Amino acid sequence: MTSSLSVVRAIDFLCEHTASKSRVLALLAHDYGPSSLTAVLTCKNPEHAFEATGILRRVLALRDAAAVDDELTALTAQMPEAPASSLRQAVTRAASGTWPAEPGTLLTATDPDSEPFDDEPDSSAASAMAGHPRLKDLPGKVVRITHLREFHITDEDALLHAAARRGWEPLPASELGDDDPRDLTGAVITLTEDSDVTGSQTLEDQSSAEVLSIEDGDELADWSTAPVVTRFVHGWRLRQQRKRPTAGEQTPNFAALFAVRDCPCKGEDPDCEECGWQLTPRTADLLHTALVLLADQAYDDAHRLGDQFLPDANATTWEVFDRLPPLTWTADHRWRRRMARAFDDLAADLARGKWPEPTCTAEEMALHLAIEDAPTHLEDRSPTDPHHTLPEHGDDYRWDDCSDLLFQDHDVLMLFDPKLGGIADPEDSANQSMGVGDLRAAAWFEPFGTHSVRDPGRGFRR
Numbered sequence: 001m002t003s004s005l006s007v008v009r010a011i012d013f014l015c016e017h018t019a020s021k022s023r024v025l026a027l028l029a030h031d032y033g034p035s036s037l038t039a040v041l042t043c044k045n046p047e048h049a050f051e052a053t054g055i056l057r058r059v060l061a062l063r064d065a066a067a068v069d070d071e072l073t074a075l076t077a078q079m080p081e082a083p084a085s086s087l088r089q090a091v092t093r094a095a096s097g098t099w100p101a102e103p104g105t106l107l108t109a110t111d112p113d114s115e116p117f118d119d120e121p122d123s124s125a126a127s128a129m130a131g132h133p134r135l136k137d138l139p140g141k142v143v144r145i146t147h148l149r150e151f152h153i154t155d156e157d158a159l160l161h162a163a164a165r166r167g168w169e170p171l172p173a174s175e176l177g178d179d180d181p182r183d184l185t186g187a188v189i190t191l192t193e194d195s196d197v198t199g200s201q202t203l204e205d206q207s208s209a210e211v212l213s214i215e216d217g218d219e220l221a222d223w224s225t226a227p228v229v230t231r232f233v234h235g236w237r238l239r240q241q242r243k244r245p246t247a248g249e250q251t252p253n254f255a256a257l258f259a260v261r262d263c264p265c266k267g268e269d270p271d272c273e274e275c276g277w278q279l280t281p282r283t284a285d286l287l288h289t290a291l292v293l294l295a296d297q298a299y300d301d302a303h304r305l306g307d308q309f310l311p312d313a314n315a316t317t318w319e320v321f322d323r324l325p326p327l328t329w330t331a332d333h334r335w336r337r338r339m340a341r342a343f344d345d346l347a348a349d350l351a352r353g354k355w356p357e358p359t360c361t362a363e364e365m366a367l368h369l370a371i372e373d374a375p376t377h378l379e380d381r382s383p384t385d386p387h388h389t390l391p392e393h394g395d396d397y398r399w400d401d402c403s404d405l406l407f408q409d410h411d412v413l414m415l416f417d418p419k420l421g422g423i424a425d426p427e428d429s430a431n432q433s434m435g436v437g438d439l440r441a442a443a444w445f446e447p448f449g450t451h452s453v454r455d456p457g458r459g460f461r462r
Contacts, residue, residue: 010099013040013056015049022049024056026090028099038101041086043079051075052087056094058330061309063217065095066425067327067440097217135212135220142212142220146228150204151188151197159199163187215418251386252288254281257353260393277401281390284350286397289377290370291347291356294320298340299462307332323369325415327424328441337460338445342366344461345454357406359452362444364412371402408448411436 012027014037024040040056043049052075055068072091076084093099135142153159160170160182168190170176170183191197212218221228258281297319310321310329321328321336328335342362349356358364378397381387395401403410414420414436422428424439431437438446447453 008099008101010060010094010097011035013053013060013094015046015053017046017049020044022046024049024052024087024090026056026099028101030101036101038099040090041083043083045079048075048079048083052083052090055087056090057309059091059094060097061330062327063095063097064327064421065091066422066428069425133220134223135218136214144210144212144221144228146208148204148206148208149192149202151200152203153184153188153200155199156182156184157199159184159187159191159197162198163190166190213418252351254284254288254350255390257281257350258284260391277398277405278393278395279355279402280393280395282387282392282396283374283398283402285387285390286374286377287356287370287402288347288350290373291343291350291366293377294366294369294373295340295343295347295461298336298343302333302336302340305333305336320369324365325412327415328444331441335441335444338362339366340462341458341460342445343370345458346370355406357452358408359447359454360445361412361439364407365444367406368403368410368413371399375399412439415439 009029010026011029014025014027016023016025021042021044023042025037026040027035027037029035041049041052043052051071055071055075059065059068068091072088076087079087163186168187170186173181176183188197188200196202212220258279260278260280298321301318301321305318305321310318321331321339324339328339331339339362342360343366346356346358346363346366356367356370358367375397378387411434414423417423420430423431423436424441425431426436426438431439
């Protein structure tokens with residue numbers, strides 16, 4: 001009699017090697033029990049196993065089997081039919097994120113004296129579902145709100161007294177460290193529902209909201225296998241101060257490079273054909289600042305990441321590459337350095353008095369990020385900053401016009417839409433119907449035309 005299969009989640013792929021063979025294994029997460037390993041394929045060539053593992057991990061991260069078509073075809077052509085067939089089947093499963101598993105293969109504690117798992121159900125899976133549902137078990141939408149608040153404590157005694165009036169009691173001295181001997185942390189937490197926390201000054205108060213989606217791989221915090229991480233807008237003041245030009249650095253003369261033109265109608269004639277939009281000195285200055293800073297951040301990210309997959313890394317430490325579409329998260333170190341250079345190339349265009357018109361997909365993405373960041377750099381300019389000595393014009397800071405007039409199209413932004421999986425592949429039907437072209441990561445640096453080819457010998461700034 002054939003037993004039925006249950007469906008579990010694939011969370012990673014590993015390979016192991018012995019003197020005679022190599023195996024690829026899938027790491028599976030089960031709702032009510034420990035994770036387990038199951039064999040994917042066995043082969044004699046360790047390099048084949050290693051490469052297969054990399055392909056599967058990329059598919060799992062992107063949820064897109066089409067993203068590895070070329071690699072998969074090349075590898076399976078070198079493998080015997082049995083492991084090649086197993087790998088093709090595994091790629092399909094990895095793209096769905098699920099995996100079939102034989103029931104009854106997990107060992108759970110049945111000894112009444114044994115310690116249960118923290119998340120072991122009280123009596124049955126049904127009761128656990130009722131008390132601790134998964135995201136897929138909830139019929140309605142789930143919204144996650146994440147808060148970031150920072151408080152400068154100006155009066156410790158006032159803070160502690162206010163918390164005590166709410167019923168707060170400090171932790172025992174044996175549980176407190178030298179950094180917080182009075183348990184100020186506990187007192188602040190007790191008072192954070194107040195708009196103003198007594199005895200403190202609020203330095204930062206930000207919130208982030210998102211609708212959780214099973215299709216995007218989201219899960220409730222209690223069930224999530226990875227820490228819940230939220231990207232707040234932060235650090236601009238510090239990075240702006242760090243990147244200010246020093247005495248030996250030259251700031252481009254944007255007033256001369258992008259001299260403003262005044263139309264004789266002075267903007268009073270709505271039908272005037274000479275009143276076209278201008279890239280003004282002030283707009284160019286902020287775009288240049290954003291591009292140079294993003295380039296520095298990208299070089300820093302590339303150095304720290306190396307060839308590491310972004311989903312494996314601590315996302316709180318990255319400044320640029322976690323802002324790119326997920327299909328780029330498995331790129332290697334060389335690809336990331338080329339992406340950093342794309343920011344530099346556009347900044348160099350501005351420094352020469354040219355519009356920063358992207359010449360490839362990477363530069364399109366770079367310019368989108370710069371336009372997104374540029375307004376923040378204006379907020380951090382002091383009243384005495386040289387930026388404010390640049391000529392003023394009615395087209396200053398018109399970022400929507402930058403988006404409309406500096407790009408051929410905005411197709412690259414479709415890569416952020418999980419509903420358009422596969423749109424990057426030129427063989428995809430939706431791609432072909434919209435005439436998108438090749439948006440796969442490997443094609444991001446292909447020039448749009450011979451007139452826009454960058455000098456291949458220009459090297460890297462860092």
